Amino acid sequence: MLDHFPAADLIQVNLCADLNVKLETAYGSSFRFWRSRARLFEGYPTNLSEPPHRDCHVKSESEVVAMSIESAAFERVLSRHGRDPHALVQILRETQALMGWLPRSLLSAMARELKLTLAHVEGVAGFYRFFHTRPMGRLRVLFSDNITDRMLGSEALMADLCARLGIKPGQVSADGRVSVDQTSCTGLCDQGPALLVNHHHVITRLDAPRVAQLAELIRAEVPVPQWPADWFAIDHNIRRADVLLGMPLAPGAAIAAALARGAQAMLDDMKRSNLRGRGGAGFAAGLKWELCRNATGSIPGTAPGSTHYVVCNADEGEPGTFKDRVLLARHADEVFEGMTVAALVIGARQGLLYLRGEYRYLLEHLQAVLQRRRDQNLLGSAILGRAGFDFDIAIHVGAGAYVCGEESALIESLEGKRGTPRIRPPFPVEQGYLGQPTIVNNVETFCAASHIAAQGGAWWAGIGTHQSTGTKIHSVSGDCERPGLYEYPFGTRIDQILEDCGARDTQAVQVGGPSGVCLSAFEFDRRIAFEDVPSAGAFMVFDCTRDMFEVARNFAHFFAHESCGFCTPCRVGTALVVKRLDKLANATGGGRGSRHDLDVLFELDLLLHGTTHCGLGASACNPLRDTIIKFRPAYERRLESLHFEPGFDLDAELSIARRMTGRDDPAAHLEISP
Amino acid sequence: MSDVHDMDDMRAAPGSPATFSLDGQDVEFQAGETLIEAATRAGRYIPHLCWHPDFHPHGSCRLCTVKVNGRAGAACTMQAAAGQEVQSDTAELNAQRKTLLQMLFVEGNHFCPSCEKSGNCLLQATAYQMGMEGPHFEQFYPNRPVDASHPDLLLDFNRCILCELCVRASRDVDGKSVFAIGGHGIHTHLLVNSDSGRLGDADMALGDRAASICPVGVILPKRRGFAIPIGQRRFDQAPVSQQTQGDGDSP
Numbered sequence: 001m002l003d004h005f006p007a008a009d010l011i012q013v014n015l016c017a018d019l020n021v022k023l024e025t026a027y028g029s030s031f032r033f034w035r036s037r038a039r040l041f042e043g044y045p046t047n048l049s050e051p052p053h054r055d056c057h058v059k060s061e062s063e064v065v066a067m068s069i070e071s072a073a074f075e076r077v078l079s080r081h082g083r084d085p086h087a088l089v090q091i092l093r094e095t096q097a098l099m100g101w102l103p104r105s106l107l108s109a110m111a112r113e114l115k116l117t118l119a120h121v122e123g124v125a126g127f128y129r130f131f132h133t134r135p136m137g138r139l140r141v142l143f144s145d146n147i148t149d150r151m152l153g154s155e156a157l158m159a160d161l162c163a164r165l166g167i168k169p170g171q172v173s174a175d176g177r178v179s180v181d182q183t184s185c186t187g188l189c190d191q192g193p194a195l196l197v198n199h200h201h202v203i204t205r206l207d208a209p210r211v212a213q214l215a216e217l218i219r220a221e222v223p224v225p226q227w228p229a230d231w232f233a234i235d236h237n238i239r240r241a242d243v244l245l246g247m248p249l250a251p252g253a254a255i256a257a258a259l260a261r262g263a264q265a266m267l268d269d270m271k272r273s274n275l276r277g278r279g280g281a282g283f284a285a286g287l288k289w290e291l292c293r294n295a296t297g298s299i300p301g302t303a304p305g306s307t308h309y310v311v312c313n314a315d316e317g318e319p320g321t322f323k324d325r326v327l328l329a330r331h332a333d334e335v336f337e338g339m340t341v342a343a344l345v346i347g348a349r350q351g352l353l354y355l356r357g358e359y360r361y362l363l364e365h366l367q368a369v370l371q372r373r374r375d376q377n378l379l380g381s382a383i384l385g386r387a388g389f390d391f392d393i394a395i396h397v398g399a400g401a402y403v404c405g406e407e408s409a410l411i412e413s414l415e416g417k418r419g420t421p422r423i424r425p426p427f428p429v430e431q432g433y434l435g436q437p438t439i440v441n442n443v444e445t446f447c448a449a450s451h452i453a454a455q456g457g458a459w460w461a462g463i464g465t466h467q468s469t470g471t472k473i474h475s476v477s478g479d480c481e482r483p484g485l486y487e488y489p490f491g492t493r494i495d496q497i498l499e500d501c502g503a504r505d506t507q508a509v510q511v512g513g514p515s516g517v518c519l520s521a522f523e524f525d526r527r528i529a530f531e532d533v534p535s536a537g538a539f540m541v542f543d544c545t546r547d548m549f550e551v552a553r554n555f556a557h558f559f560a561h562e563s564c565g566f567c568t569p570c571r572v573g574t575a576l577v578v579k580r581l582d583k584l585a586n587a588t589g590g591g592r593g594s595r596h597d598l599d600v601l602f603e604l605d606l607l608l609h610g611t612t613h614c615g616l617g618a619s620a621c622n623p624l625r626d627t628i629i630k631f632r633p634a635y636e637r638r639l640e641s642l643h644f645e646p647g648f649d650l651d652a653e654l655s656i657a658r659r660m661t662g663r664d665d666p667a668a669h670l671e672i673s674p
Numbered sequence: 675m676s677d678v679h680d681m682d683d684m685r686a687a688p689g690s691p692a693t694f695s696l697d698g699q700d701v702e703f704q705a706g707e708t709l710i711e712a713a714t715r716a717g718r719y720i721p722h723l724c725w726h727p728d729f730h731p732h733g734s735c736r737l738c739t740v741k742v743n744g745r746a747g748a749a750c751t752m753q754a755a756a757g758q759e760v761q762s763d764t765a766e767l768n769a770q771r772k773t774l775l776q777m778l779f780v781e782g783n784h785f786c787p788s789c790e791k792s793g794n795c796l797l798q799a800t801a802y803q804m805g806m807e808g809p810h811f812e813q814f815y816p817n818r819p820v821d822a823s824h825p826d827l828l829l830d831f832n833r834c835i836l837c838e839l840c841v842r843a844s845r846d847v848d849g850k851s852v853f854a855i856g857g858h859g860i861h862t863h864l865l866v867n868s869d870s871g872r873l874g875d876a877d878m879a880l881g882d883r884a885a886s887i888c889p890v891g892v893i894l895p896k897r898r899g900f901a902i903p904i905g906q907r908r909f910d911q912a913p914v915s916q917q918t919q920g921d922g923d924s925p
Contacts (some may be wrong), residue, residue: 108869119867121853126856238778296854419854423733423751565855565862567734572777575860576811600811607773610746611736647812 071096078113085114086434088124088416092131092356093399100140101132127418127564129183129400130199130357137172137179138225139218142196146185146319147554148477148540154193157211158182164215178218184402184558185319186358189477189540190237190484194502197224199400200360203231210376225432232361233584236326237484240500242471243463244331244447245487251333252378254453258341259386267293267345270449272457274469279313279405279442280512280536281615283447286457288439293346295437309438310342310351310391312446313410317356317402318513319558321540323473326485328355331447336393338446340383341453342439343391352433356412357400366395402562406614407440409564420566421614432527444473444537464490468529476501478541486539488528495524497539505544508631513538514555515619518548518626548631549638552623555579559620570617573608577601577624583647584638592647593639598628694758696720703754710738710749713762719915720762721771721800723778723889724837725750727911729846732838735778737771739798772804781860783818783832787909790899791891793907799914801877814860821866823874826896833891834864839895852878864892 077094081087091110096102102125111118125131143149144159162169162180172179188194191204201224203210210231212503217227238245258266271286292308312335314658316324327335339351370393373379383389396414398404404413411433432438441449448470452460461469468490474497477483481502488497498506509519511528512535519526519533526533542551560574580601584593605621614617628635651670658668693700696713703712708731710720721737732751738749741761749762762769778797787794814886821829836855841864844852852873856865868875878885904910908917 104871117851117854118869119851119856119865121864122871123854123856127858129858188747251676326775418858423731425753560859563859565858565860568736568774568777568835570863571836571860574782575814576777579812603773607770611739611774613733613736613748 010514011644018348036103040146041648043282050085053655059330066316071098077102083115084416085116086416087415088114088116088121089128089413090396092121092125092128093397100138101134101136102426104133107133109199124416124418127401128357128398131399135172135176137177139178139203139221139224140198141180141218142183142186142199143180144184144186144188144192144194144196145182145554145558146189146192147259147551148186148189148320149193150550150554151478151542152193153547154206155191157206160208160210161215162210165218177221183358183400184317184562185321187316187322187325187356188234189320189322189475192477193237193398196358199357201232202234202358202361204226207379208400234325234329235484236330237482238326238330239476239482239484240486240488240672241569242487242489243451244327244334244444244471244473245485247451247513248331249334249337249450249454251337251373251376252384254334254337254450255340255344255378255384256346258453259384259389263293263347266341266453266564267455270452272347273452273460274457274467275445275448275452275460276468276530277442278444278448278472278537279407280318280534281533282530283458285441285445288429288441289342289345291427292437292439295430298574307434307436308346308348309436310339310346310348311407311410311414311433311438311440312339312351312353312393312443313407313440314359314407314443315354315356315361315405316443317405317409317562318536318538319555320477320510320513321536322475323485323537325359325362327473328359328366329446332349332366333373334447334450335443336369336373336379336446338441338449338453339393340378340391341449342441342446344389344435349390351391352414353393353395354404355395356404357398360397363395363397370395381609401564402558403564403614403616406616409614410440411438420564421616430435461631465529465531466650472528472535473537474528474535474539475537476541479503479506479543479546480541489528491527493518493527494533497528498541501541503541503543506541507544507546508542508548508551508627509548510538510540510551510623512536513540514558515616516622518551518623520630547634548627549581549584549634552627553578553585555623556581556620567611567613567617569608569611570613570620573604574617574620577604577621579647580604581624584635592649593635595639597639598635601628647658687775692754692756694754694756694760696760697763701754702758707754708750709740709742709752709754709758709760712754713749714918717918719918720749721768721803721914722750723796723800723835724839726839726887726889729842732842735774735837736900737774739770740767768804770896771800772806773810775804775806776808776810777803778835779806780809780813781816782834783815789833789891790894791833793902793904793910794891795891795909796914797833799909802909803914818863821873822896823870823872824876824878824896826872826880827873827878827885827892828896829864829866829873830892832863834892836862836864837889839887839889840864840884843887844878844882847883850877850882852876852882852884880884 029063062273074095079092081091087164097673107121107125108118111121118210125133143154158169165173165178167173167180172182183196186194186196186202188202188204194202194204195206196202267286267290270289274275275285276282277285314324343351370379379392381390383391401419404410404419406421407428409419413419415431428438428440463470471487471489473485473487476486486497486500494509511517511519511533516535517533530537556577560578563570563574565571580597584597601624605625607623609618658664693702696718701712701716701718710722710725713720714727720738722738724732725738733748733751736748739746740749742752742758752910757764786798792798818831842851844850852867854865855862857863866873866876
């Protein structure tokens with residue numbers, strides 16, 4: 001099979017390599033490449049639950065790799081990153097864009113080139129959800145699987161597409177043409193259901209006609225760029241703008257203001273603003289900057305400030321959150337400006353923006369903004385003419401891993417490793433990227449910092465509440481008439497937001513995403529603020545028709561899917577929660593629940609809160625706990641008995657024995673307990 | 675999701691009277707020591723699996739989770755500081771430990787009666803110590819083939835608890851980096867560094883530290899079975915809590 005692919009394929013591949021296609025657009029613009037590979041994947045098992053037997057395929061993989069290693073494209077990937085092992089995630093990502101997947105022998109070649117062990121490269125490749133160490137379809141379709149996509153009918157739409165293509169979810173079609181599966185929230189909840197094509201293009205507002213047409217285009221192998229342009233349209237949906245969304249700054253204004261003040265005075269102003277981090281934990285941004293500014297790094301003899309890093313966390317992975325997507329698309333200048341101001345304060349020369357893989361389509365736009373800012377002398381050497389103020393920003397694209405939103409896991413990923421949260425202390429402000437003092441702040445935090453630089457800390461502190469200053473952007477989705485972005489000063493009541501977005505008969509709101517808090521109607525008079533209901537930006541609305549058990553089950557599957565696997569309670573606990581909830585769910589477990597199952601769920605929640613390695617694991621059971629307490633009937637109607645029920649039907653298990661013995665009398669059956 | 679807090683509450687002040695309280699009794703410590711290092715030196719037992727005195731802390735098994743001034747943290751990664759009130763041997767924490775052990779048992783395939791490591795196994799001994807009488811949770815029954823390709827060593831992945839002691843020993847002591855971690859979530863697994871992915875093709879020898887570091891029965895020498903009868907093995911002699919100084923490699 002694969003050992004005998006025609007020479008024409010080789011020529012095509014080398015041709016493609018010589019096309020000098022820009023690697024970042026490889027998925028979209030080089031469809032001929034994929035077509036040429038059609039026969040390459042013939043013969044691979046279509047049911048990918050079992051990997052192809054290694055021995056049978058070693059030769060074919062080697063040949064595939066032999067081609068790619070010779071190809072100029074792979075060499076260009078390696079040299080663009082200077083064969084730096086710290087760039088492994090980027091190299092894997094860009095190489096996969098050429099190959100469609102990552103054969104073992106390619107990983108082996110990569111390990112040799114980067115002077116890493118094969119097991120290390122394999123371990124990194126196996127960590128990220130967007131890397132494939134088994135063949136995938138030449139076209140890869142991933143349906144966003146947030147609860148808001150499901151509420152808009154994503155499950156039926158995916159089933160419809162799969163039926164039209166004659167495949168099952170998770171499978172590759174027999175001709176290797178396409179694979180369809182689900183992925184965690186893609187951050188398009190206000191215009192879902194959404195899907196991701198080849199980890200690059202997004203299609204929004206899916207409906208039955210779109211899916212029917214999509215199936216036809218896939219069958220005809222029409223290149224993605226020739227699909228209807230309106231499918232890729234992404235709206236900003238800004239419904240309520242305050243300072244961040246409504247008062248754009250002129251490029252350079254914040255930097256000029258910060259330079260006029262000086263680094264120390266700028267830091268004092270940041271502290272005066274009392275700005276707290278917008279990623280969820282709410283640590284005071286000014287204090288973080290000060291700790292980093294004063295840290296000397298792990299390399300003895302290093303001058304303070306000379307190797308400090310500014311990192312922007314744009315790994316907006318919390319389901320239901322999409323504010324950073326809009327800030328990056330519409331306010332990238334303010335974000336980069338905030339990073340530049342931070343660089344001035346902490347004395348950094350290099351900035352990094354960690355862009356989640358799902359937002360890959362924003363990369364060209366962001367690169368263009370960076371280049372314009374270099375041309376405007378807002379990045380690069382002697383920024384705005386200030387000798388010695390040198391700073392630039394590089395973009396690192398993630399590859400599908402929620403845990404990389406945790407700042408130390410993000411740094412591990414930036415360093416080309418598995419995104420496992422580090423042991424802290426030391427904190428990143430002391431030993432972060434490459435062991436050097438590093439600040440990691442959220443996109444919205446940097447955006448706010450640029451406004452504080454321009455208008456002053458006292459001005460910012462005058463907005464919001466005493467403990468929660470400034471404004472907060474909420475990504476509103478779910479059961480409401482006007483989903484989108486709503487920016488309010490801190491202290492705004494939940495019911496105010498519900499009224500403004502046109503929500504009716506609201507049963508519950510999930511604030512801050514699955515790791516946040518689920519509020520029921522009697523709590524809608526509470527306020528968004530660190531001292532009351534903190535939020536990382538998600539605001540998912542559920543009306544009275546929704547089953548809150550299914551909401552919690554969707555979130556439980558999310559956490560199990562995204563667990564990094566490092567610590568026992570999160571790795572095993574999230575999988576056990578899924579097993580219990582699936583047992584309770586009518587769909588998969590026959591609804592065989594009991595009071596005992598709820599007790600076990602409570603026990604798991606307590607354990608995860610008390611023992612996990614990182615904060616994400618600790619919050620993995622939050623939606624479960626909240627919904628069991630506040631929406632208990634949704635669980636209890638799934639309980640067959642209030643005592644104990646096994647996960648399987650004991651009597652049915654005896655059916656084979658009955659058949660073998662030819663008996664079906666009452667004594668051959670177990671007594672059915674009440 | 676970034677999270678920095680209480681950065682100053684964990685440092686030992688140099689020259690200060692260096693003791694913390696562990697379950698009501700003072701434990702002396704030296705600057706830079708973690709809670710479990712100081713406790714172990716003092717002959718006190720804090721349950722653990724992934725921690726080993728010869729290696730950098732890892733913090734993955736979470737068995738050593740204690741409460742320091744009321745807040746939970748891993749004793750293997752937390753720096754000792756003067757005046758800390760540390761709780762470890764409490765009903766609540768031991769119940770958590772038992773649940774963590776049960777999780778490790780159901781996650782893999784652990785069948786003690788047929789395991790050569792029985793009696794020398796830290797997982798088994800700690801489960802006895804914590805009063806674990808059954809798995810409590812449903813079994814996962816993962817499909818993990820055995821790797822018998824090496825002439826002198828057997829790898830039985832069914833028993834792996836992902837403590838990464840072999841990863842650390844091979845990298846930091848043997849200088850070979852034979853092992854690494856792959857996958858994610860419940861599918862996280864041990865990897866062998868060789869072209870075939872099998873130990874027989876890896877640069878591993880019976881005398882390597884990594885060959886004897888496994889606290890459970892994953893890495894075993896071949897052609898050695900029941901040299902010491904069951905009943906006379908390490909943890910048959912005394913419970914793990916009374917062997918805090920003997921946390922060396924496998925006998």
